[in-house]
Amino acid sequence: MDCIVTKFGGSSLADAKQFKKVKEIILSDSKRRFVIPSAPGKRHNKDYKITDLLYLCHAHVESSIPFDEVFKLISDRYKEIVKDLGLDLNIDDDLNIIKKNLENGFSRDYAASRGEYLNGIILAKYLNYEFIDAAELIVFDKSRNLDSEKTNQLIESRLSNVEKAVIPGFYGANSLGDIVTFSRGGSDITGSLIAAGVEANLYENWTDVSGFLMADPRIVKNPKTIEKITYRELRELSYMGASVLHEEAIFPVRKNGIPINIKNTNIPKDVGTFIINDFTNINENRTITGIAGKKDFTVISIEKALMNYELGFCRKLLSILEHHNVSFENMPSGIDTVCLVVSDNQIKDKLQVIVKEIELQCSPDSIHIYPNMALIATVGRGMTKSLGVASKIFTALSDNGINIRMIDQGSSEINILVGIENDDFEKAIQAIYNSFV
Ligand code: ADP
Ligand code: ASP
Ligand code: MG
Numbered sequence: 001m002d003c004i005v006t007k008f009g010g011s012s013l014a015d016a017k018q019f020k021k022v023k024e025i026i027l028s029d030s031k032r033r034f035v036i037p038s039a040p041g042k043r044h045n046k047d048y049k050i051t052d053l054l055y056l057c058h059a060h061v062e063s064s065i066p067f068d069e070v071f072k073l074i075s076d077r078y079k080e081i082v083k084d085l086g087l088d089l090n091i092d093d094d095l096n097i098i099k100k101n102l103e104n105g106f107s108r109d110y111a112a113s114r115g116e117y118l119n120g121i122i123l124a125k126y127l128n129y130e131f132i133d134a135a136e137l138i139v140f141d142k143s144r145n146l147d148s149e150k151t152n153q154l155i156e157s158r159l160s161n162v163e164k165a166v167i168p169g170f171y172g173a174n175s176l177g178d179i180v181t182f183s184r185g186g187s188d189i190t191g192s193l194i195a196a197g198v199e200a201n202l203y204e205n206w207t208d209v210s211g212f213l214m215a216d217p218r219i220v221k222n223p224k225t226i227e228k229i230t231y232r233e234l235r236e237l238s239y240m241g242a243s244v245l246h247e248e249a250i251f252p253v254r255k256n257g258i259p260i261n262i263k264n265t266n267i268p269k270d271v272g273t274f275i276i277n278d279f280t281n282i283n284e285n286r287t288i289t290g291i292a293g294k295k296d297f298t299v300i301s302i303e304k305a306l307m308n309y310e311l312g313f314c315r316k317l318l319s320i321l322e323h324h325n326v327s328f329e330n331m332p333s334g335i336d337t338v339c340l341v342v343s344d345n346q347i348k349d350k351l352q353v354i355v356k357e358i359e360l361q362c363s364p365d366s367i368h369i370y371p372n373m374a375l376i377a378t379v380g381r382g383m384t385k386s387l388g389v390a391s392k393i394f395t396a397l398s399d400n401g402i403n404i405r406m407i408d409q410g411s412s413e414i415n416i417l418v419g420i421e422n423d424d425f426e427k428a429i430q431a432i433y434n435s436f437v
Helices: 016-027 050-062 068-084 092-103 108-127 148-159 187-197 231-239 250-256 313-323 344-362 381-385 389-399 422-436
Strands: 004-008 032-037 171-173 179-181 202-207 228-230 260-264 273-276 290-303 337-343 366-379 406-408 415-421
Touching: 004 016, 004 187, 016 032, 016 068, 016 108, 032 108, 032 187, 050 068, 050 092, 050 108, 068 092, 068 108, 092 108, 108 171, 108 179, 148 187, 187 202, 187 250, 228 231, 231 250, 231 273, 231 290, 231 366, 290 344, 290 422, 313 337, 313 344, 337 344, 344 366, 366 422, 389 415, 389 422, 415 422
Parallel strands: 004 032, 004 202, 202 260, 228 273
Antiparallel strands: 171 179, 260 273, 290 337, 290 366, 366 415, 406 415
């Protein structure tokens, strides 16, 4: 039977008005059998996300500070939704249990997960769909890693005879039954896992923008929508900060070649973006597909004559990072130089000691540190066929007085990465966008 898995983000389910739009979308196609809700998001710019409030409640409990006021913001929001939808549903019992559990020291993950759990109960009632707790389907191991195989088996067997269901996003459970969440924005992953498990024809991801845009709309005004993008390109863009879809969400569907369609809950008639197989021949003349970036990196640039001949040089370098439990983002290299690009929240206060160890163990000719760096990725499957993409990017940046500190085209021929100063970030994205669009 044809089947569509539909995931709705926080802004799509922020209040009763949004719930009504969601219901209309779901009921307009009977193939929309499995629905994955997020927790209520912001209703306006100054509003709170329920997930943030739940984390706050947990932090209050940890510090033995009363959390009644914060919890009231949460319970009022859910009660208002239930009331405005005119549902015959008693959400108070669930809210009371959650509050008690928080008081009794339930985990941070448990706290955060309740946002999706409650929204799932309300949405299931509103749609007259079965509610299935994600804790029954999504399995994590002791180290909080997803057990993809078990998860896939459970989804397949549990949902095989279910006609229509709502399954909350963002969380699952370990073998002890303790709740474990994905990282922030993780409902996108739940949707993808369910789509893979039921072998859906399509995974729809409904949000507040009409698809994946060529650049972050908070930086570039009215960027163009990307109509079609391959999984690989999307992976590069979402990893580099295009936050519309969680960077891990493509893996489950990619295996089975299930397309993802990003759609706008507020303008459902917009086609949105289709994320499709890497090998599909898309007949388009566009050179670049999109631009994304992230701030707050430190670059450690190491120079040593003839380093290429020195056996084990990079191994020594990387084992120093490993020893300090620091992962690197990127490692562009030249003949006598290598740069380690490390995110600031990885390196924290370990920079000095790491530099000292590099000096001692690798005896470089020089080490330079570039703090406050941002990385910008310009991504496009069309790049391989067209000459001069890199020079166009560099010209755009230099014409706008932006210094390029680092360039890496690396082994991915669909991505050109530049390192610039944090302060130039927004200006640089706009400049690259203007030069291609
Ligand atoms: P949801 O709550 O529906 O999961 P998110 O807030 O996680 O939605 O993602 C949608 C947001 O992603 C948009 O509102 C937009 O501000 C931001 N965004 C960042 N980069 C892009 C991009 N390239 N295209 C579209 N949206 C983007
Ligand atoms: N509600 C969670 C968050 O805010 C998960 C999600 O929205 O996907 O991160
Ligand atoms: Mg999201």
